[in-house]
Amino acid sequence: MTLNLTPNIPDPDGFYDELLQAHTGLSDDESDAFNARLILILANHIGDRDVLRAAVKAAK
Template sequence: MALNTQPNLARPDDFYEALIDMHRDLDDAQSQSANAQLILLLANHIGDHATLIEAMQHAREGAADVSVRGAQAHSLAA
């Protein structure tokens, strides 16, 4: 199964709102636990190991990109 990285949510704004609502009134530990449980549920739903590995690689690269952009913004502000 190939990882679909193109926009594919029928109602992206509604999904984002529901995701934010999922975290409402949770402390940091509960929020992290909810994220982990959601990830594991979706991983189980996908089921394909190669697709999950590819998704993790994309997520890690995206997180690294955020760190680089943050460092660049900080150096520009200094």
């Protein structure tokens, strides 16, 4: 499996709104912790170390 960098989320604006709403009322530290948990949950879902490594490289 390779890393997909093309738009692939149905209703991306809706997803972005949901993501912003999830941060509502959180302090900066709580928001950072939420992001870390979300990243780890999604990384676990992906599971493929090569894809995860490529994602880290792409984000850098």
